[in-house]
Amino acid sequence: MTADLPIIRLRPKSRPQAIRHGFPWVFADELVTDRRTRAIPPGSFALLEDAERRPLGLVTVNPESKIIARVMDPDPQARITRDWIATRLARALALRERLFEAPFYRLVHAEADGLPGTVIDRFGDAAVIQPNAAWAERLVEEIAAALRDVAGVSTVILNGQGRARGLEGLPERMELMSGAVPGPVEVPMNGAIYLADLLGGQKTGLFYDQRPNHAFAQRLARGQRVLDVFSHVGGFGLAALAAGAAHATCIDGSAAALELARGGARAMDAEARLTTRQGDAFAQMEALAAEGAQFDLVICDPPAFAPSKPALEAGLRAYERVAKLAAPLVAPGGYLGLCSCSHAADLNAFRNASARGIGRGGRRMQLLHTGQAGPDHPTLPQLAETGYLKALFFRLDG
Numbered sequence: 001m002t003a004d005l006p007i008i009r010l011r012p013k014s015r016p017q018a019i020r021h022g023f024p025w026v027f028a029d030e031l032v033t034d035r036r037t038r039a040i041p042p043g044s045f046a047l048l049e050d051a052e053r054r055p056l057g058l059v060t061v062n063p064e065s066k067i068i069a070r071v072m073d074p075d076p077q078a079r080i081t082r083d084w085i086a087t088r089l090a091r092a093l094a095l096r097e098r099l100f101e102a103p104f105y106r107l108v109h110a111e112a113d114g115l116p117g118t119v120i121d122r123f124g125d126a127a128v129i130q131p132n133a134a135w136a137e138r139l140v141e142e143i144a145a146a147l148r149d150v151a152g153v154s155t156v157i158l159n160g161q162g163r164a165r166g167l168e169g170l171p172e173r174m175e176l177m178s179g180a181v182p183g184p185v186e187v188p189m190n191g192a193i194y195l196a197d198l199l200g201g202q203k204t205g206l207f208y209d210q211r212p213n214h215a216f217a218q219r220l221a222r223g224q225r226v227l228d229v230f231s232h233v234g235g236f237g238l239a240a241l242a243a244g245a246a247h248a249t250c251i252d253g254s255a256a257a258l259e260l261a262r263g264g265a266r267a268m269d270a271e272a273r274l275t276t277r278q279g280d281a282f283a284q285m286e287a288l289a290a291e292g293a294q295f296d297l298v299i300c301d302p303p304a305f306a307p308s309k310p311a312l313e314a315g316l317r318a319y320e321r322v323a324k325l326a327a328p329l330v331a332p333g334g335y336l337g338l339c340s341c342s343h344a345a346d347l348n349a350f351r352n353a354s355a356r357g358i359g360r361g362g363r364r365m366q367l368l369h370t371g372q373a374g375p376d377h378p379t380l381p382q383l384a385e386t387g388y389l390k391a392l393f394f395r396l397d398g
Helices: 016-020 082-099 134-138 140-151 163-167 208-221 235-242 255-267 281-290 309-329 347-360
Strands: 007-009 025-027 044-049 055-061 067-073 104-109 118-123 126-131 155-160 173-178 185-189 192-196 225-229 247-252 274-278 295-300 330-340 364-371 390-397
Touching: 016 055, 044 067, 082 104, 082 140, 104 185, 104 208, 118 140, 126 134, 126 140, 134 140, 140 155, 140 173, 185 208, 192 235, 192 255, 208 235, 208 295, 208 330, 208 364, 208 390, 225 235, 225 281, 225 309, 235 247, 235 255, 235 274, 247 255, 247 281, 255 274, 281 309, 295 309, 309 330, 309 347, 330 347, 347 364, 347 390
Parallel strands: 007 044, 126 155, 225 247, 225 295, 247 274, 295 330
Antiparallel strands: 025 067, 044 055, 055 067, 104 118, 118 126, 155 173, 185 192, 330 390, 364 390
């Protein structure tokens, strides 16, 4: 029965076909937002209809968000229970278990895995939930219980931090929901060992999305001098060392992240081949250029400089500046990797900004490889935001 759920309705001339074809969001200006709709508590469920009152599915509603509704299930008869959540988790888990031998991966990638606004990263027997939508915040205990049942994890952490929660009107919070976290977790990936701080680290503690791009960089790194800028816990640097790089230098603004990078290098018996430099990445690249330093492989993986459309122009200038400063640090015939996790900057815009920066850095280039996030970060073709990560690898001359 659906009579107990409120009904919300698209405005005339909106785009019901987009919803029917898999687009998962309804924006506030697309919905009839009368007093009754605005009174729906954030995270509640409702039935979505088109302007002709034809059902489009079951949605979750947040009147405080620009994304006022997210499609939970195209079946208007569906009910969001622990069993419903467990079914979605089991489907996501089956994919990851086919892709990876070890249980270290992104288990749930939000809308692309049918759990809107919800991210879950797995670290062996531990999992970190990011409930970035109001419904997931409201039902996080049910999500955690289903997660323990389906994946068999004992430790579950709620990481309620980040920009996405602010856009949903959700407060920041961090909570150990079950189990224990005695210290950083060792994460094997591409032959390297990373240390993930699940309670105090950035995001969920590690960025699994770069796994295939780490692997490509490894093909260029054997016997080489490598510079990893915006390294976090040593993402590209440790991958390079695992592939036989002669030496890696990691630059990051976080002393804690660099300590974890050194810990990972120790676990790999590679600490003697690692140097860390703490400080602003732009200033550190300028300092290296003043020192006359050059590297065979330079990789820059900055934070999202263009997290939204209003920030796009400034973000593209920042990506151009990264490329301009990095290019002179690459030895002739060497390689430069540039990354962007800004969904607002599409591949073409990011590629153009990177090429301008390399040119302004006085270098000529060949584009060798274009990478994206790994398959544990599936995308919805209808939702560009799920395909946010871009990685460009160039060979530089001159």
